[in-house]
Amino acid sequence: MNNLSDVLPGKVSREPEDLRCYGFDASGLEAPPGAVVWAEDERDVVKVMQYADANNVPVIPRGAGTGMTGGSIPAEGAIVLSTERMNRILEIDKENLTVLVEPGVINGRLQRELERHRLFYPPDPSSLNFCTIGGNVAENAGGARAIKYGVTRDYVMGLEAVLSDGRVITTGVKTAKGVVGYDLTRLLVGSEGTLAVITKIRLKVLPIPEDVITLLALFTELEPSGEAVKSIIAEGIMPRTLEFLDAETIRAVENYKTIGLPRETEAMLLIELDGAPSVIMRDAGRISDICKKLKGEIIMAENELARMKLWEARRAVSPALFHISPTKINEDIVVPRSRLSEMLSRLRLLSRNTGIRIVNFGHAGDGNIHVNLMVDRANREEYEKAQKLVEEIFRVTLELGGTISGEHGVGLTKQDYIAMEIHPAELELMKKIKQAFDPKNLLNPGKIFP
Amino acid sequence: MNNLSDVLPGKVSREPEDLRCYGFDASGLEAPPGAVVWAEDERDVVKVMQYADANNVPVIPRGAGTGMTGGSIPAEGAIVLSTERMNRILEIDKENLTVLVEPGVINGRLQRELERHRLFYPPDPSSLNFCTIGGNVAENAGGARAIKYGVTRDYVMGLEAVLSDGRVITTGVKTAKGVVGYDLTRLLVGSEGTLAVITKIRLKVLPIPEDVITLLALFTELEPSGEAVKSIIAEGIMPRTLEFLDAETIRAVENYKTIGLPRETEAMLLIELDGAPSVIMRDAGRISDICKKLKGEIIMAENELARMKLWEARRAVSPALFHISPTKINEDIVVPRSRLSEMLSRLRLLSRNTGIRIVNFGHAGDGNIHVNLMVDRANREEYEKAQKLVEEIFRVTLELGGTISGEHGVGLTKQDYIAMEIHPAELELMKKIKQAFDPKNLLNPGKIFP
Numbered sequence: 001m002n003n004l005s006d007v008l009p010g011k012v013s014r015e016p017e018d019l020r021c022y023g024f025d026a027s028g029l030e031a032p033p034g035a036v037v038w039a040e041d042e043r044d045v046v047k048v049m050q051y052a053d054a055n056n057v058p059v060i061p062r063g064a065g066t067g068m069t070g071g072s073i074p075a076e077g078a079i080v081l082s083t084e085r086m087n088r089i090l091e092i093d094k095e096n097l098t099v100l101v102e103p104g105v106i107n108g109r110l111q112r113e114l115e116r117h118r119l120f121y122p123p124d125p126s127s128l129n130f131c132t133i134g135g136n137v138a139e140n141a142g143g144a145r146a147i148k149y150g151v152t153r154d155y156v157m158g159l160e161a162v163l164s165d166g167r168v169i170t171t172g173v174k175t176a177k178g179v180v181g182y183d184l185t186r187l188l189v190g191s192e193g194t195l196a197v198i199t200k201i202r203l204k205v206l207p208i209p210e211d212v213i214t215l216l217a218l219f220t221e222l223e224p225s226g227e228a229v230k231s232i233i234a235e236g237i238m239p240r241t242l243e244f245l246d247a248e249t250i251r252a253v254e255n256y257k258t259i260g261l262p263r264e265t266e267a268m269l270l271i272e273l274d275g276a277p278s279v280i281m282r283d284a285g286r287i288s289d290i291c292k293k294l295k296g297e298i299i300m301a302e303n304e305l306a307r308m309k310l311w312e313a314r315r316a317v318s319p320a321l322f323h324i325s326p327t328k329i330n331e332d333i334v335v336p337r338s339r340l341s342e343m344l345s346r347l348r349l350l351s352r353n354t355g356i357r358i359v360n361f362g363h364a365g366d367g368n369i370h371v372n373l374m375v376d377r378a379n380r381e382e383y384e385k386a387q388k389l390v391e392e393i394f395r396v397t398l399e400l401g402g403t404i405s406g407e408h409g410v411g412l413t414k415q416d417y418i419a420m421e422i423h424p425a426e427l428e429l430m431k432k433i434k435q436a437f438d439p440k441n442l443l444n445p446g447k448i449f450p
Numbered sequence: 451m452n453n454l455s456d457v458l459p460g461k462v463s464r465e466p467e468d469l470r471c472y473g474f475d476a477s478g479l480e481a482p483p484g485a486v487v488w489a490e491d492e493r494d495v496v497k498v499m500q501y502a503d504a505n506n507v508p509v510i511p512r513g514a515g516t517g518m519t520g521g522s523i524p525a526e527g528a529i530v531l532s533t534e535r536m537n538r539i540l541e542i543d544k545e546n547l548t549v550l551v552e553p554g555v556i557n558g559r560l561q562r563e564l565e566r567h568r569l570f571y572p573p574d575p576s577s578l579n580f581c582t583i584g585g586n587v588a589e590n591a592g593g594a595r596a597i598k599y600g601v602t603r604d605y606v607m608g609l610e611a612v613l614s615d616g617r618v619i620t621t622g623v624k625t626a627k628g629v630v631g632y633d634l635t636r637l638l639v640g641s642e643g644t645l646a647v648i649t650k651i652r653l654k655v656l657p658i659p660e661d662v663i664t665l666l667a668l669f670t671e672l673e674p675s676g677e678a679v680k681s682i683i684a685e686g687i688m689p690r691t692l693e694f695l696d697a698e699t700i701r702a703v704e705n706y707k708t709i710g711l712p713r714e715t716e717a718m719l720l721i722e723l724d725g726a727p728s729v730i731m732r733d734a735g736r737i738s739d740i741c742k743k744l745k746g747e748i749i750m751a752e753n754e755l756a757r758m759k760l761w762e763a764r765r766a767v768s769p770a771l772f773h774i775s776p777t778k779i780n781e782d783i784v785v786p787r788s789r790l791s792e793m794l795s796r797l798r799l800l801s802r803n804t805g806i807r808i809v810n811f812g813h814a815g816d817g818n819i820h821v822n823l824m825v826d827r828a829n830r831e832e833y834e835k836a837q838k839l840v841e842e843i844f845r846v847t848l849e850l851g852g853t854i855s856g857e858h859g860v861g862l863t864k865q866d867y868i869a870m871e872i873h874p875a876e877l878e879l880m881k882k883i884k885q886a887f888d889p890k891n892l893l894n895p896g897k898i899f900p
Contacts, residue, residue, distance in 0.1 A: 095680060095788035096817075118686065140629045151627060153636075154604060167875045175784040176816040177601060177856035179590045179640050180864070181872050181898065182880045186603075186636035190629050207686035230545060236568065236657035276729040334625040338545035366626040367546075406627035414630070422631050425617045429886060430632045436882035448631060 004035060004079070007047050011038050022080040025065040025072045026127075027413055028327075033060065033074035040085045042162060042199035048081050049197065049442075050166035058445045059164075061193040063103065063135030066127040068330055069411030071139065071192045075445050081197060083134050090200070092117055097205050098157060098174060103134020103198050120208045122149035122240075125407070126318065134198050140190030142407040144241040144272075147365030149206075151407075153189045160200035161188060164438040174202060187433070192409050193444040195437040209274035212240075213284045214301040214310045217269040217291040218262060222246070222348075224294035225267035226341030229364045231290045232271075233337065237283050242365030243270040243314055246344070249321075249361040250313070256320035259313045262297075269296075269364065270314050317361050325357070325374035329386055331393065335402035337367040346396050347371060354389050356382070368406040394420055415450040454485060454529070457497050461488050472530040475515040475522045476577075477863055478777075483510065483524035490535045491552075492612060492649035498531050499647065499892075500616035508895045509614075511643040513553065513585030516577040518780055519861030521589065521642045525895050531647060533584050540650070542567055547655050548607060548624060553584020553648050557591075570658045572599035572690075575857070576768065584648050590640030592857040594691040594722075597815030599656075601857075603639045610650035611638060614888040624652060637883070642859050643894040645887040659724035662690075663734045664751040664760050667719040667741040668712060672696065672798075674744035675717035676791030679814045681740045682721075683787065687733050692815030693720040693764055696794065699771075699811045700763070706770035709763045712747075719746075719814065720764050767811050775807070775824035779836055781843065785852035787817040796846050797821060804839050806832070818856040844870055865900040 005012045013019075013036045023032035034057070039045045052059045058078040065072050074080055087104035094117055101110060107121075107128040114121055124143035125131055131141070137159070142151045158172025172178065172185035188195055219225040229242060245253070245268040250261055261268065271287060273280040288298045301307040321328050335343045344360060347369075351358040362370040371393060375386045394404045394417050404421050405414055419427065431449060434441075455462045463469075463486045473482035484507070489495045502509045508528040515522050524530055537554035544567055551560060557571075557578040564571055574593035575581055581591070587609070592601045608622025622628065622635035638645055669675040679692060695703070695718040700711055711718065721737060723730040738748045751757040771778050785793045794810060797819075801808040812820040821843060825836045844854045844867050854871050855864055869877065881899060884891075 093786075093788075095684065096786040097683070098786075140633075142627050142629075146627060150604075153633070154600075163875065169875050169879070170873070171876065173784070173853045174786055174851045175818075175853055175856065176787075177592050177596060177784050177813075177818050178853040179592075179857060179859050180853055180855050180868060181860065181876070182645075182883055183590075183603070183636050183640055184876060184879060186633050190633055195632075207683075207688065210686075233547070233657075234545065236660075238657065276726065276732075278728050279726040282726075334623070334627050336543075336546040336548075336624055337626075338543075363627075368625075368627050401624045403623045403625055403628040403630055405630050406625065407629060409629050410631065418630060423620070425613065425619045426621065426631070426634060429619070429634060432886035433632055433883060436879060436886060 004051055007051055008037055008044060011040065011044065012036070022062065022082065023074055025067050025070060027068055027070040027073065027411065029070040029073045029412060031073050033080040034077040036080045036082060038082050038085045042160060042168060045081065045162045045197050045199050046166045046168060048079060049162050049164060052079060052442050053165045053440065056440060058442050060444050061138070061197045063132030064130050066131040067135065067139060067411060068408040069413045071409055071411035071447055073412055083132060086199065089113055092119070094119065098202055099205055100200060100202050101133050103132060103201060105133045107131050107133055107136060114205060115208060118208045120206045121155065121203060122206065123152045123155060133201055137189055137198055137201055138191065138193050139409045142368065144243055144363055146363060147242055148238050148240040153186060155204045156185055156189050156201060157204050158202040159185055159188055159198055161196035161198045163196050164440060164442045169196065172202065190409065192411060192447055194434060194447055195443065197443070211277045211280060212272060212274045212307070213280045214307040215271040215284055215287060216299040216310050217271065217296040218265045219267040219294070219296045220264050222267050222344060223341055224296060225269055226344065228269060228291050228294050228296060229340065230338065232287055235286060235290070237286060239271050239365065240274045241270065241272040242363070244362055244364035245313065245317065246360040248357065248359040249317055252320045252324050252359060253313050253316045256323050257316050259316070261313060268313065270310060321359060321372055325376060327375045327377040329373040329375060329390060331371045331390060332368065332406050332408045333371055333393065333397040333402055333404060334366060334368045334406035335397060335400045337365070339400040340364060340367050343369065343397065343400055347393065350389060350392060354385060356386055356389055366406065367402065391417065410448045412447060415448065418448070418450060454487070454501055457501055458487055458494060461490065461494060472512065472532065473524055475517050475520060477518055477520040477523065477861065479520040479523045479862060481523050483530040484527040486530045486532060488532050488535045492610060492618060495531065495612045495647050495649050496616045496618060498529060499612050499614060502529060502892050503615045503890065506890060508892050510894050511588070511647045513582030514580050516581040517585065517589060517861060518858040519863045521859055521861035521897055523862055533582065536649065539563055542569070544569065548652055549655055550650060550652050551583055553582060553651060555583045557581050557583055557586060564655060565658060568658045570656045571605065571653060572656065573602045573605060583651055587639055587648055587651055588641065588643050589859045592818065594693055594813055596813060597692055598688050598690040603636060605654045606635055606639050606651060607654050608652040609635055609638055609648055611646035611648045613646050614890060614892045619646065622652065640859065642861060642897055644884060644897055645893065661727045661730060662722060662724045662757070663730045664757040665721040665734055665737060666749040666760050667721065667746040668715045669717040669744070669746045670714050672717050672794060673791060674746060675719055676794065678719060678741050678744050678746060679790065680788065682737055685736060685740070687736060689721050689815065690724045691720065691722040692813070694812055694814035695763065695767065696810040698807065698809040699767055702770045702774050702809060703763050703766045706773050707766050711763060718763065720760060771809060771822055775826060777825045777827040779823040779825060779840060781821045781840060782818065782856050782858045783821055783843065783847040783852055783854060784816060784818045784856035785847060785850045787815070789850040790814060790817050793819065793847065793850055797843065800839060800842060804835060806836055806839055816856065817852065841867065860898045862897060865898065868898070868900060
């Protein structure tokens with residue numbers, strides 16, 4: 001790869017330390033690439049793809065590497081194409097409620113910048129302080145606010161992207177509507193870097209909500225928390241978040257960082273409402289009534305500091321779980337909201353039957369549960385048992401009308417299971433689409449499809 | 451086509467009257483098919499496609515034929531596959547806020563049925579009392595409420611569809627989130643019947659809004675109406691409709707059906723707010739203040755009857771326009787909201803320079819203008835001049851950052867212009883996608899691509 005450095009002087013590294021750093025992501029998997037390139041604009045991306053096309057070298061587009069399914073783990077000898085330096089917010093168009101950003105912009109930075117303009121970009125994956133908008137688009141990232149505001153896909157209006165042969169395409173529109181030709185924009189969203197390298201993103205944004213209220217509901221039994229979720233929705237209330245932590249998660253959090261949750265808590269809901277103050281105060285009252293009838297205890301945050309305090313437990317989940325076992329197998333199944341309680345009961349039963357500890361938390365409003373199998377990869381017998389349990393969990397999820405991934409995508413870790421959900425005819429169409437975009441299979445090869 | 455009737459007894463017609471009826475749509479174009487089939491379920495659709503595949507006969511999926519760009523005009527000898535009899539609402543799932551429908555369900559019927567369950571399906575194309583959900587999905591229909599609630603695409607969670615060779619696919623999920631594989635669902639939305647025949651549709655629905663207020667704002671000059679639209683959005687108010695009628699439209703409506711609008715009205719906004727009563731009353735007051743500062747006159751509907759009265763002018767637009775000239779060339783351009791006034795001025799100038807009467811109305815909140823060139827097809831010179839003017843209008847639209855179609859799609863009538871908006875590399879990808887789905891080019895051939 002000598003002449004790659006000539007094509008992109010000062011932007012290429014083959015230093016072992018860099019290759020190591022860019023060889024892993026949040027999946028825990030690892031495989032060093034052949035080179036790392038830090039592109040600074042779409043012309044750099046074009047150069048990389050022209051080089052890759054001419055030399056048949058695979059290219060792995062990479063945001064911040066916060067993906068959970070190994071989507072940015074390099075193929076052998078691949079170029080990792082980092083978008084970290086493409087981190088400019090190019091335009092904030094308040095009149096048309098859109099922004100234009102480069103893929104390397106950090107989600108949380110965009111959120112804060114927009115707030116200063118009284119604007120709001122709803123998608124908020126848990127990794128929002130690290131993950132990039134480009135990665136969010138490539139994975140169609142969700143988040144806690146999806147129940148009311150939808151996911152990344154719902155905010156992407158148009159894209160600029162570089163094809164595997166180095167040609168630049170633009171998709172979508174700058175306007176609220178547009179129906180000319182097939183929807184290439186939404187096809188690229190969630191395509192996990194396998195179809196094109198995204199170089200510019202036009203997002204829809206909203207006026208900032210007038211006000212926010214945060215509530216914590218604590219239950220001494222599991223079932224009533226599920227009932228509360230159902231009743232809130234049945235009442236026509238649409239909270240912006242409706243997060244759920246089970247007893248195992250709460251205990252893990254308390255052991256990691258004393259928050260002061262009652263020891264007997266078996267389930268916790270973290271509920272956030274936004275909108276006009278009078279309406280959210282009224283709805284907070286209705287939610288309190290629902291939870292109290294179900295013997296839940298309600299804590300309400302009256303100001304920003306109190307809100308942050310309530311989010312503390314939720315934010316502490318990920319670090320806390322790293323302390324309770326060497327390996328965490330993290331799945332992100334979704335079931336229809338009405339089947340949430342049933343799914344949680346089934347998970348409890350599966351845990352009991354296999355002896356494998358399962359910790360559940362996630363987005364109750366969406367039926368999106370983060371199922372964590374707490375094991376030790378070094379214990380081969382246990383790890384294999386856990387792998388089998390994952391398959392069983394997916395089987396139950398699909399039986400209840402769900403999906404095996406709500407937010408994380410397929411990447412490497414879910415490849416073996418994709419055929420459980422997607423039938424051969426649809427998989428065949430997807431593979432043909434991949435071939436139409438990337439006939440030489442240069443872009444993030446070996447991902448999604450087994 | 452003798453054995454088509456054997457395969458689908460009682461569901462096939464070759465009667466001249468039927469062929470005539472199924473040979474035209476709202477574009478005004480006409481071409482009789484070779485046969486009409488009324489499918490009753492997806493098995494019938496499978497039989498039609500197996501027959502078509504074996505005999506190389508083109509198939510034109512058809513809802514109610516309300517499309518504006520000739521999308522359901524048959525190719526020569528084609529089978530028109532009507533979904534009219536596939537009109538069952540299969541499931542209303544209040545807990546999970548989804549419905550499952552067949553493609554032949556009329557949009558307005560679904561709206562009314564959902565209302566009885568206190569649910570709400572926002573997309574409301576003007577033809578909602580006639581058009582089908584299947585047609586809405588195939589065209590990615592918009593409507594007046596898109597400013598707040600988005601378009602059809604934003605409500606389609608999953609599809610069942612039949613491929614050109616008769617295989618059945620299912621796409622998407624029943625859940626709020628799902629990121630397994632490429633987004634075939636959104637690829638089928640807006641594909642104008644060229645990729646697959648849609649046989650079942652799972653839609654997201656919302657809790658019904660608590661209350662609605664309707665306002666009419668009348669202006670004696672054009673510019674302040676555009677300023678009002680900008681100011682409303684800048685204030686962070688998000689009406690559910692923000693419709694616009696220009697002076698020509700208002701006069702055409704008054705001549706057709708006396709509504710009683712002041713003669714000197716040069717522009718009218720029809721504004722609807724929904725949500726909690728206290729909030730929409732407050733926001734209606736803010737909108738009144740904005741409009742009054744701009745010398746607009748405000749009329750507010752206090753009840754359902756008054757609301758209907760205010761909508762009368764808007765609803766009368768289409769029939770009224772049919773009375774002012776023999777031929778109406780109806781375009782549905784979109785510009786960024788901030789460029790709306792500029793676009794309207796440019797249109798006025800183009801009308802003056804060419805002597806062709808242009809009537810504009812539409813969705814000001816989206817920047818989506820229905821531009822109507824009032825001509826006489828029999829007057830060849832005038833008609834040719836109008837065709838040239840259409841191209842000029844598209845050129846200006848794109849110059850202002852817009853799109854040549856916000857709602858109607860490409861079909862037949864916009865084919866010659868698609869390359870003005872979509873570049874060769876993207877068109878090539880679209881054609882490859884078409885080939886991946888439909889290698890024999892049987893499904894709605896000759897549409898979208900020139």
